[in-house]
Amino acid sequence: MPFNAQDVVPISEARARLTELSDEVVGGAEKLLTKNGAAYVALVDAKKLDYYHALEQEHASLVLLTEAETGLREVLAGHRVATADLLKALS
Numbered sequence: 001m002p003f004n005a006q007d008v009v010p011i012s013e014a015r016a017r018l019t020e021l022s023d024e025v026v027g028g029a030e031k032l033l034t035k036n037g038a039a040y041v042a043l044v045d046a047k048k049l050d051y052y053h054a055l056e057q058e059h060a061s062l063v064l065l066t067e068a069e070t071g072l073r074e075v076l077a078g079h080r081v082a083t084a085d086l087l088k089a090l091s
Contacts, residue, residue, distance in 0.1 A: 007029055007031050007032060008031075008032045008034060009021065009031055009032070009033055009034070010034050010035075011035050011041075014033050021043055022043065025043045025044065025045050026045055030042060030043065030044050030045075031043040
């Protein structure tokens with residue numbers, strides 16, 4: 001999601017406007033707080049943050065599944081260990 005100019009706020013200004021900024025965030029906006037002119041932290045709705053964390057966890061699971069599938073394909077193709085050795089290890 002791209003930020004609008006009004007969504008980029010210096011931390012020094014955010015201190016005085018925290019309640020107002022929080023209300024805007026709960027209303028759907030995201031705020032990027034800057035420190036010394038550079039992006040520093042963001043204000044994001046707590047529900048959206050929970051959603052981001054769930055997506056991150058799902059992505060990690062998909063990466064692990066993909067790696068497991070790749071490993072199994074390599075094993076079954078004989079690129080890693082002999083099939084008999086794999087079956088022996090699994091039993």
